C-alpha cells in the first residue's frame with residue numbers, strides 16, 4: 001500500500017517540484033500518472049521509490065518510509081536505469097540476465113524471456129533499441145517486487161510486446177500482494193489496465209481516483225481511446241491554467257545568458273552530425 005500525506009518537494013535551486021500531494025493507493029492497485037512534460041511525475045516516482053528525500057510531508061510504502069527506512073521489495077525503473085551503459089556492451093544476454101538473479105528465479109526468468117520475446121543468443125552491442133529495452137525489462141522485473149515504479153520505460157517496445165508486458169504486470173497485481181505506479185504518455189492499449197489514475201499538473205495532484213470514477217466523470221466521445229480523450233482534455237486545460245510560457249522575448253533572454261557560452265568546436269561538430277555530414 002502506498003500513502004502520501006501533504007507531500008512537498010523543493011529542488012536545490014528553489015524550484016517547487018511537488019505541492020501537497022496526498023495519495024492512498026491500495027495493495028493490488030495499478031496507478032497511472034497522467035500529466036504534461038514537467039508536471040512532476042518523475043519527481044513523485046523518485047520519492048516513492050526512496051531515491052529522493054522529501055523533507056515535508058509523509059510518505060509510506062507498505063508502512064515504511066522509502067528514503068529513511070529503505071524499501072526491501074521495491075523496483076524502480078526510470079531514466080537512469082534506462083540509460084545504463086552496461087547494457088550496450090558486447091556481452092551475451094544470458095550473462096546479463098544471470099548477473100541479476102536469472103539462475104535464482106528460473107521460472108520467472110523463462111516467463112519473462114518468453115513474454116518479452118528475447119533471443120537468448122543476442123549480444124547487447126548488436127541489438128535494436130527495443131530489443132535492448134526488452135532485455136533491460138527482463139532484468140529489472142526478474143526479482144519479485146511488492147512495489148514497482150515505472151517511469152515511461154515502455155516507449156521503445158513494439159505494440160505486441162508492450163501489450164504482453166502490461167498483461168503480465170496486471171496478473172502480478174492480481175496474484176501477488178503488490179502494486180504498480182506507472183508514468184506514461186502512451187495511452188493506446190491501456191484500457192482496462194489502470195485501477196487508479198492521478199492527474200498531475202505543476203507538481204500538484206489535481207485528481208486522484210479510481211479509473212472507473214474518472215471515466216464516469218469524463219464521458220468524452222471521440223476517435224481516440226477514452227483514456228487518451230481524458231488525457232487530452234486534462235492537458236489542454238492544464239495549458240490554459242498555466243498560461244503563456246514566454247514572458248520575455250528571445251532577444252531579452254538571449255542577451256542575459258551569453259556569458260559562459262561554450263565556443264568550442266563540439267557544437268559545430270554536433271550540428272554537422274545532425275545534417276548527416278562530418
Ligand SMILES: Nc1ncnc2c1ncn2[C@@H]1O[C@H](COP(=O)(O)OP(=O)(O)OP(=O)(O)O)[C@@H](O)[C@H]1O
Nearest residue numbers: 011013015017035036037038039040041042043044
Ligand atoms: N534538478 C532540478 N532542479 C530544478 N528543477 C527541476 C530539476 N529536475 C526537474 N525540475 C523541474 O521539475 C519539474 C518536474 O519535473 P519532472 O521530471 O518530475 O516532470 P515529469 O512530469 O516527469 O515530466 P516528463 O513527462 O517530461 O518526464 C519540471 O518543470 C522540471 O523543470
